[in-house]
Amino acid sequence: MQRDPAYYIQGVLDYNRLQLSRTITLVESTLVAHQEIARDIINELLPHTGKAVRLGITGVPGAGKSTFIESFGHMLAEQGHKVAVLAIDPSSTRSGGSILGDKTRMEQLAVHPNAFIRPSPSGGSLGGVARKTRESMLVCEAAGFDVIIVETVGVGQSETTVASMVDFFLVLQISGAGDELQGIKKGVLEVADAIVVNKADGDNINRAKLAKKQYETALHLVKPTSPNWMPPVMTCSAVERTGLQEVWDTIINHKTIMTRTGELQQKRREQAMDWMWFLVNEGLEIWFYQHPEVQSQLPELRKKVEEGNIAPTRAADELISILGKDLLL
Numbered sequence: 172m173q174r175d176p177a178y179y180i181q182g183v184l185d186y187n188r189l190q191l192s193r194t195i196t197l198v199e200s201t202l203v204a205h206q207e208i209a210r211d212i213i214n215e216l217l218p219h220t221g222k223a224v225r226l227g228i229t230g231v232p233g234a235g236k237s238t239f240i241e242s243f244g245h246m247l248a249e250q251g252h253k254v255a256v257l258a259i260d261p262s263s264t265r266s267g268g269s270i271l272g273d274k275t276r277m278e279q280l281a282v283h284p285n286a287f288i289r290p291s292p293s294g295g296s297l298g299g300v301a302r303k304t305r306e307s308m309l310v311c312e313a314a315g316f317d318v319i320i321v322e323t324v325g326v327g328q329s330e331t332t333v334a335s336m337v338d339f340f341l342v343l344q345i346s347g348a349g350d351e352l353q354g355i356k357k358g359v360l361e362v363a364d365a366i367v368v369n370k371a372d373g374d375n376i377n378r379a380k381l382a383k384k385q386y387e388t389a390l391h392l393v394k395p396t397s398p399n400w401m402p403p404v405m406t407c408s409a410v411e412r413t414g415l416q417e418v419w420d421t422i423i424n425h426k427t428i429m430t431r432t433g434e435l436q437q438k439r440r441e442q443a444m445d446w447m448w449f450l451v452n453e454g455l456e457i458w459f460y461q462h463p464e465v466q467s468q469l470p471e472l473r474k475k476v477e478e479g480n481i482a483p484t485r486a487a488d489e490l491i492s493i494l495g496k497d498l499l500l
């Protein structure tokens with residue numbers, strides 16, 4: 172394996188797809204040696220990032236995310252855009268990951284010279300998976316992809332995690348019988364920049380229109396993502412490929428407004444800050460739990476707390492002060 176960061180950096184900047192893939196493999200690696208090289212690479216690539224439209228997409232399984240990304244991504248690729256598709260799925264493994272499993276279905280997009288599809292990194296916590304995806308996103312931007320699509324399934328906090336790394340967060344919905352809003356979490360409405368009701372085709376068109384009205388009403392009850400943006404509700408058919416251009420026009424309109432008002436730059440600054448603090452907190456946690464003295468004292472202290480022989484505040488103090496001792500050395 173190449174250990175010189177320059178090899179990867181040059182490869183990415185040259186849009187060499189093999190080297191791009193290898194760089195992302197490094198980024199995803201859990202080996203400390205790989206992570207060190209990856210950090211150097213990301214840092215060098217940073218000045219070449221930031222120009223893409225960062226788009227997050229969520230929706231319940233079956234909503235049509237994969238089909239939508241295939242159709243939407245293909246439309247954009249045909250228009251000359253370079254489209255990278257990444258996924259955040261903490262439940263995925265290499266063999267059964269969401270996008271990988273779908274890769275056969277993203278047939279057209281997967282082979283398009285303007286597209287790049289990467290399944291969710293396997294294993295680890297949501298935070299760990301999210302970090303790798305965030306870094307892969309920067310690598311793809313440096314390679315010249317101008318549209319980055321981050322897909323997630325609605326597991327746990329994954330929607331808000333994706334929303335915190337993109338410019339535009341799109342929630343894909345389908346109309347069902349009866350209570351349309353049942354399947355949508357309030358927290359998701361709060362971060363949605365648009366809701367797209369998919370499968371507006373065939374017999375389903377009227378139901379989709381009805382669902383659209385209901386989501387519009389629901390969205391009026393939550394605080395918009397920005398004072399300058401009222402999240403619209405649209406309909407589309409990923410299969411018949413209708414309504415897709417309207418979705419893209421909306422995303423571009425949003426970008427224009429957010430750039431003009433300075434909100435896009437502000438949002439990205441805040442996202443970078445949040446990311447830094449996330450990494451600091453994560454680092455502190457690892458430091459703490461791996462500390463030999465913490466590990467040796469923890470069982471005894473835990474027992475004492477459980478038995479009521481020591482106040483939890485006191486026990487916490489003692490544990491934290493172990494780290495303090497390191498700093499005094």
Ligand SMILES: Nc1nc2c(ncn2[C@@H]2O[C@H](COP(=O)(O)OP(=O)(O)O)[C@@H](O)[C@H]2O)c(=O)[nH]1
Pocket residue numbers: 230231232233234235236237238239369370371372407408409410411
């Ligand atoms: N009628 C119709 N079916 C669709 C549409 N989009 C997706 N589907 C179907 O819905 C099912 C789930 O789609 P998929 O893309 O795998 O959903 P995902 O789980 O969100 O990725 C598949 O059988 C698709 O063919 C659409 O626009 N119209």
Ligand SMILES: [Mg+2]
Pocket residue numbers: 236237238269273
């Ligand atoms: Mg899918």
